[in-house]
Amino acid sequence: MFISETTLRVRYGETDRMGYVYYGNYAEFFEVGRVEALRDLGWNYKEMEDSGILLPVYTFSIKYFKPAFYDDLLTIKTMIKEMPQTRIRFDYETWNAKGEKLNEGETTLVFINAETKRPTAAPPAFLDAMKPYIAS
Amino acid sequence: MFISETTLRVRYGETDRMGYVYYGNYAEFFEVGRVEALRDLGWNYKEMEDSGILLPVYTFSIKYFKPAFYDDLLTIKTMIKEMPQTRIRFDYETWNAKGEKLNEGETTLVFINAETKRPTAAPPAFLDAMKPYIAS
Amino acid sequence: MFISETTLRVRYGETDRMGYVYYGNYAEFFEVGRVEALRDLGWNYKEMEDSGILLPVYTFSIKYFKPAFYDDLLTIKTMIKEMPQTRIRFDYETWNAKGEKLNEGETTLVFINAETKRPTAAPPAFLDAMKPYIAS
Amino acid sequence: MFISETTLRVRYGETDRMGYVYYGNYAEFFEVGRVEALRDLGWNYKEMEDSGILLPVYTFSIKYFKPAFYDDLLTIKTMIKEMPQTRIRFDYETWNAKGEKLNEGETTLVFINAETKRPTAAPPAFLDAMKPYIAS
Numbered sequence: 398m399f400i401s402e403t404t405l406r407v408r409y410g411e412t413d414r415m416g417y418v419y420y421g422n423y424a425e426f427f428e429v430g431r432v433e434a435l436r437d438l439g440w441n442y443k444e445m446e447d448s449g450i451l452l453p454v455y456t457f458s459i460k461y462f463k464p465a466f467y468d469d470l471l472t473i474k475t476m477i478k479e480m481p482q483t484r485i486r487f488d489y490e491t492w493n494a495k496g497e498k499l500n501e502g503e504t505t506l507v508f509i510n511a512e513t514k515r516p517t518a519a520p521p522a523f524l525d526a527m528k529p530y531i532a533s
Numbered sequence: 534m535f536i537s538e539t540t541l542r543v544r545y546g547e548t549d550r551m552g553y554v555y556y557g558n559y560a561e562f563f564e565v566g567r568v569e570a571l572r573d574l575g576w577n578y579k580e581m582e583d584s585g586i587l588l589p590v591y592t593f594s595i596k597y598f599k600p601a602f603y604d605d606l607l608t609i610k611t612m613i614k615e616m617p618q619t620r621i622r623f624d625y626e627t628w629n630a631k632g633e634k635l636n637e638g639e640t641t642l643v644f645i646n647a648e649t650k651r652p653t654a655a656p657p658a659f660l661d662a663m664k665p666y667i668a669s
Numbered sequence: 670m671f672i673s674e675t676t677l678r679v680r681y682g683e684t685d686r687m688g689y690v691y692y693g694n695y696a697e698f699f700e701v702g703r704v705e706a707l708r709d710l711g712w713n714y715k716e717m718e719d720s721g722i723l724l725p726v727y728t729f730s731i732k733y734f735k736p737a738f739y740d741d742l743l744t745i746k747t748m749i750k751e752m753p754q755t756r757i758r759f760d761y762e763t764w765n766a767k768g769e770k771l772n773e774g775e776t777t778l779v780f781i782n783a784e785t786k787r788p789t790a791a792p793p794a795f796l797d798a799m800k801p802y803i804a805s
Numbered sequence: 806m807f808i809s810e811t812t813l814r815v816r817y818g819e820t821d822r823m824g825y826v827y828y829g830n831y832a833e834f835f836e837v838g839r840v841e842a843l844r845d846l847g848w849n850y851k852e853m854e855d856s857g858i859l860l861p862v863y864t865f866s867i868k869y870f871k872p873a874f875y876d877d878l879l880t881i882k883t884m885i886k887e888m889p890q891t892r893i894r895f896d897y898e899t900w901n902a903k904g905e906k907l908n909e910g911e912t913t914l915v916f917i918n919a920e921t922k923r924p925t926a927a928p929p930a931f932l933d934a935m936k937p938y939i940a941s
Contacts, residue, residue, distance in 0.1 A: 412686040419682040420590040421560025443876040458594030468851040546827040550820040579740040604715040693832025730866030
């Protein structure tokens with residue numbers, strides 16, 4: 398399993414009138430998590446996109462246990478547990494500074510050829526970068 | 534089944550550099566859908582919250598089939614298929630003006646007593662409002 | 670002067686922990702206002718952009734008098750007071766349903782040729798559409 | 806003058822279909838800048854708010870010179886140039902990693918007593934923290 402951790406601090410505009418981080422904002426937090434996970438693997442998502450491979454999200458799900466609050470320093474733990482093919486799955490957990498797990502989620506993204514708009518296989522060099530972490 | 538439809542037009546700031554509506558924005562679109570669904574049932578979510586019942590989201594999942602684009606007029610179809618207890622589940626579909634289903638999702642929310650912060654049963658009057666639509 | 674009014678309802682995710690609409694969200698509300706103002710004039714901003722004219726924002730300012738709250742039905746009043754040249758200025762006011770003016774702002778946008786990335790004159794047909802409303 | 810710098814990386818959802826950071830998002834970036842500026846001065850905005858002093862934004866203005874793009878590492882430079890009274894003014898500049906100034910803006914915020922909802926003087930200890938930096 399490949400694991401990456403990134404931290405982010407909750408912004409005022411990300412809270413709602415309950416005082417919680419709005420439930421919809423975790424999609425963006427998880428995106429930050431997976432972009433940093435790819436960077437840890439030596440991949441830059443922007444360059445991948447500029448080189449003609451898009452990675453739109455196909456499925457997203459999340460289960461909320463506890464809220465996050467304004468100014469909380471959150472840790473997004475991003476995990477890749479299996480080798481991608483034309484799809485790649487990321488698992489996520491959000492933790493606060495008190496060591497509480499706030500939620501857990503997952504996304505599946507599809508490798509798309511930007512020209513043909515068709516699903517395509519994950520780049521071989523990308524798979525190579527992950528091999529040391531994931532048992533086949 | 535109770536069904537409610539509401540429309541919304543995609544704002545510029547809701548698109549991303551792919552030209553698509555950013556995947557995280559549907560959480561907010563679905564929230565608009567369920568608030569309008571409650572209003573159709575004679576319930577105002579704000580008043581419910583002001584009266585001491587919170588409805589935080591417990592689970593959220595979504596599957597994306599096609600993207601929405603800037604200025605698209607979207608229809609959010611919100612469905613309540615079963616009588617709520619301490620939780621209420623909403624199902625959603627997003628349709629564009631060409632009659633294409635763009636995605637479908639669901640959320641489960643929990644009725645919480647704002648004072649005790651504990652789960653509580655759905656208000657009886659709320660259940661009464663839904664009874665005509667949902668077979669028991 | 671050309672005046673256009675559009676209404677929008679405050680979404681939960683647009684509030685912050687003070688219970689107010691987050692101050693940064695009015696930029697998006699004003700964008701909705703000016704897009705609908707252009708539509709009222711027979712212009713579709715998306716088509717203008719697709720035809721090769723971009724309209725990035727050059728300046729934005731806003732003065733806040735009173736907050737807006739969750740579920741408020743807001744009226745965005747958008748005004749064009751002078752004929753555009755390579756720039757177009759929009760003035761805005763946000764009003765709530767109680768008839769209170771919540772804030773007022775303005776943006777200046779620049780007509781940009783998407784190919785050359787250089788400022789360009791407003792399309793003549795666009796100026797024609799505004800002439801009946803603006804004294805020269 | 807008190808100067809504070811904070812960096813943030815542009816998230817995918819913060820871009821728009823032009824590929825630029827949406828113009829409305831800088832309000833949130835500047836909020837991050839001023840919260841970190843206060844933290845550098847030994848003040849935690851959350852604690853100030855919890856202690857009964859709110860700081861809603863009264864005016865906000867910004868002038869855009871160049872766009873920011875996805876994944877850019879931005880530096881927000883936040884400046885306090887004069888001693889606050891019942892209002893505090895922050896000036897901001899956004900710089901990219903190539904050393905280009907992308908925009909500059911300012912906000913004025915008002916110290917509000919959370920109970921009375923009336924303007925109040927800046928806390929004396931807060932003024933003391935700023936005195937070494939600002940000529941009187």
